[in-house]
Amino acid sequence: MTPKELAKKVRYIQIQTNRAVNDVLAGEYLSAFKGAGMEFEEVREYQPGDEVRSIDWNVTARQGRPYVKRFHEERELTVMFAVDMSGSGQFGSTNQTKNELSAELCALLSFSAVKSNDKVGMLLFTDKIERFIPPAKGVSHALRLIREVLAYQPEGTGTDITAALDYLGRVIRKKCVVFLISDFQGEGFKKQLGVLSKRHDVIAVSVGDKLELSLPDIGLLELEDLETGELSTIDTGSKSVRRAYSLLGAERSRQLQAMFRSLDVDQIDLQTGDDYAKKLVRFFRSRERRHR
Amino acid sequence: MLRFESPWWFLALIVPVCLWAWRWWRRRRKAGVRFSSVSNAKQAGRSWRQRLQWLPTALGDVALILLVFCLARPQAGNERVHDISEGIAIEMIVDRSGSMGQELQYEGKEMTRLEVVKDVFQRFVYGDGKSLDGRPNDLIGIISFARYAETACPLTLSQKVLKTLVDKIDLARDQSEDGTAIGEALALGIARLHTADETLAKQLKKQKTDYHIKSKVIILLTDGENNVGRKVESVIDLAVKCGVRVHVIGVSGNGMMVVQTPFGQKKLPVRQPQLDTRELEALASKTGGTFQMATSAERLLEIYADIDKMERTQIESIRFVDYKELFQPLALTALGLVVLKLLLEASLFRRLP
Numbered sequence: 001m002t003p004k005e006l007a008k009k010v011r012y013i014q015i016q017t018n019r020a021v022n023d024v025l026a027g028e029y030l031s032a033f034k035g036a037g038m039e040f041e042e043v044r045e046y047q048p049g050d051e052v053r054s055i056d057w058n059v060t061a062r063q064g065r066p067y068v069k070r071f072h073e074e075r076e077l078t079v080m081f082a083v084d085m086s087g088s089g090q091f092g093s094t095n096q097t098k099n100e101l102s103a104e105l106c107a108l109l110s111f112s113a114v115k116s117n118d119k120v121g122m123l124l125f126t127d128k129i130e131r132f133i134p135p136a137k138g139v140s141h142a143l144r145l146i147r148e149v150l151a152y153q154p155e156g157t158g159t160d161i162t163a164a165l166d167y168l169g170r171v172i173r174k175k176c177v178v179f180l181i182s183d184f185q186g187e188g189f190k191k192q193l194g195v196l197s198k199r200h201d202v203i204a205v206s207v208g209d210k211l212e213l214s215l216p217d218i219g220l221l222e223l224e225d226l227e228t229g230e231l232s233t234i235d236t237g238s239k240s241v242r243r244a245y246s247l248l249g250a251e252r253s254r255q256l257q258a259m260f261r262s263l264d265v266d267q268i269d270l271q272t273g274d275d276y277a278k279k280l281v282r283f284f285r286s287r288e289r290r291h292r
Numbered sequence: 293m294l295r296f297e298s299p300w301w302f303l304a305l306i307v308p309v310c311l312w313a314w315r316w317w318r319r320r321r322k323a324g325v326r327f328s329s330v331s332n333a334k335q336a337g338r339s340w341r342q343r344l345q346w347l348p349t350a351l352g353d354v355a356l357i358l359l360v361f362c363l364a365r366p367q368a369g370n371e372r373v374h375d376i377s378e379g380i381a382i383e384m385i386v387d388r389s390g391s392m393g394q395e396l397q398y399e400g401k402e403m404t405r406l407e408v409v410k411d412v413f414q415r416f417v418y419g420d421g422k423s424l425d426g427r428p429n430d431l432i433g434i435i436s437f438a439r440y441a442e443t444a445c446p447l448t449l450s451q452k453v454l455k456t457l458v459d460k461i462d463l464a465r466d467q468s469e470d471g472t473a474i475g476e477a478l479a480l481g482i483a484r485l486h487t488a489d490e491t492l493a494k495q496l497k498k499q500k501t502d503y504h505i506k507s508k509v510i511i512l513l514t515d516g517e518n519n520v521g522r523k524v525e526s527v528i529d530l531a532v533k534c535g536v537r538v539h540v541i542g543v544s545g546n547g548m549m550v551v552q553t554p555f556g557q558k559k560l561p562v563r564q565p566q567l568d569t570r571e572l573e574a575l576a577s578k579t580g581g582t583f584q585m586a587t588s589a590e591r592l593l594e595i596y597a598d599i600d601k602m603e604r605t606q607i608e609s610i611r612f613v614d615y616k617e618l619f620q621p622l623a624l625t626a627l628g629l630v631v632l633k634l635l636l637e638a639s640l641f642r643r644l645p
Contacts, residue, residue, distance in 0.1 A: 089328075091326060093329040185328070201637050211327075212329070219642045220643035220644070222323065222325060223324050223330045223332075224324030225327065225328075226329075231330075232333050233342055234334075234336060234342075235339040236340045237339070238339035238341065238342075241337050242336075243334070244336040244337050245332055245333065248336060249332055
């Protein structure tokens with residue numbers, strides 16, 4: 001991707017996500033992630049329309065006129081994106097690959113975060129840590145994140161979620177919201193995920209493709225593993241093979257779900273070609289309800 | 293008889309071999325649909341189609357090999373026709389007296405002289421591909437003798453019958469039959485050769501082939517002295533008059549003889565029967581033939597090879613061999629295989645990408 005193309009793409013994503021950020025997700029994001037609490041701001045004279053409940057009786061008694069206490073929400077949230085850049089992300093059966101979906105998701109969420117004056121940071125990983133961008137505020141920083149996630153050429157191809165989670169746990173000290181965006185093809189990261197989710201608010205975003213769950217009948221199909229380069233032939237013309245394949249796919253996502261549930265980690269299931277903004281809204285709403 | 297007209301084309305077999313090597317070398321570099329993970333695909337099981345997916349490739353390879361075989365022009369020669377215009381009349385006179393039962397080492401086996409002679413004789417007629425080329429164009433007859441001479445096979449061009457007739461020659465077992473009537477046998481042989489032209493004319497009447505006897509030869513094989521009937525000297529003149537060359541082969545050598553006794557078979561050393569070499573030599577030299585002594589089976593074979601060389605007609609007969617080209621079924625099979633391969637690849641074994 002040339003820089004020009006990249007700039008164009010970033011701009012495109014910015015415009016694309018603009019509506020979602022301002023309309024669809026507008027309030028949802030804000031209310032889904034609450035700040036640490038309420039902070040006292042000022043005491044001012046009562047004006048008609050102010051809530052009676054907020055009248056500060058001590059000051060009112062002292063002054064002889066009604067005063068109200070004003071608070072503002074303390075909101076110094078940090079949002080981290082841990083994005084899996086492994087080879088398997090280069091697959092996509094629709095008009096976007098899994099990595100593109102991850103990038104757009106990151107863009108949407110970081111714009112939302114920026115709008116709410118939150119800090120955003122990013123960790124790109126494959127079978128090793130590829131790039132860490134410390135959290136910061138501002139639109140330009142968000143744009144940088146998007147450029148990074150779109151243009152980054154990973155050195156590794158495999159997936160090592162464990163290492164990424166370990167690294168994240170060591171690097172960020174303050175409690176933050178972690179979006180772990182991956183297709184979760186690695187194994188054995190349950191312990192690290194548990195540790196991280198104790199301290200941080202971890203949301204697992206699993207990025208999949210519908211072909212990973214079922215294959216159409218197209219006869220013999222030669223598949224090449226994007227992570228290992230291994231070749232394998234599958235006979236999609238056989239009903240039993242197709243059934244076994246979709247059973248395996250369903251079993252895998254069921255196991256993932258069970259694991260996330262057991263760790264009390266929120267999960268968003270996304271597939272390439274999905275309207276992810278809608279899914280995010282639904283997720284934020286359900287989260288708001290749960291955390292109220 | 294199957295043969296390949298242009299066997300050099302088999303060098304083209306290097307093409308499929310190279311193809312295999314190339315395929316082996318490229319086996320990890322096939323094109324595949326890039327997919328996020330193949331682990332599920334690997335675990336999903338193999339269908340019969342997947343197990344047979346090598347089939348179209350194999351069909352193509354077999355077709356290729358068949359085509360190479362086609363290029364080598366396989367031919368079946370079914371009939372050999374000789375241009376028999378000229379030949380030699382050879383009368384083989386074989387001693388079958390009791391003393392021919394002596395054992396000789398022959399190709400690692402113990403065989404009686406007569407058996408050895410019979411074998412060598414067959415090689416002489418049909419050829420063994422080594423020292424003897426066979427005599428397909430010659431008139432050949434056999435006379436065997438002990439006490440009496442008898443025609444085992446009249447002079448004939450159809451040599452297929454010779455073998456069975458030669459096999460029938462047996463040792464003289466009976467005392468009343470035993471003896472060595474060289475003179476009688478020679479006389480009979482000369483008589484046969486004398487009338488050879490007539491016999492031949494009779495044989496060939498139907499075929500209307502123009503055959504003409506170039507020379508007449510007797511090959512006399514004996515291991516004893518003439519002791520019955522006509523004297524040898526008396527036939528020399530006859531032979532000379534009839535223009536018959538007599539090659540004489542004397543068989544000698546100390547041997548053991550198997551004798552049937554009440555206690556089973558016994559080998560007894562045999563006193564060498566006398567061979568009247570002087571008389572036989574005179575016979576050979578006067579008729580223009582040769583006299584040679586065979587002391588072993590190998591020597592006997594050599595002598596026959598010598599005679600074979602000596603008694604060659606100068607004009608090589610032309611051979612017509614009908615060769616039938618066999619490439620057609622092969623080529624059609626190859627075509628069928630290729631078509632089948634293409635059909636299978638396009639339908640049942642269609643693969644992506």
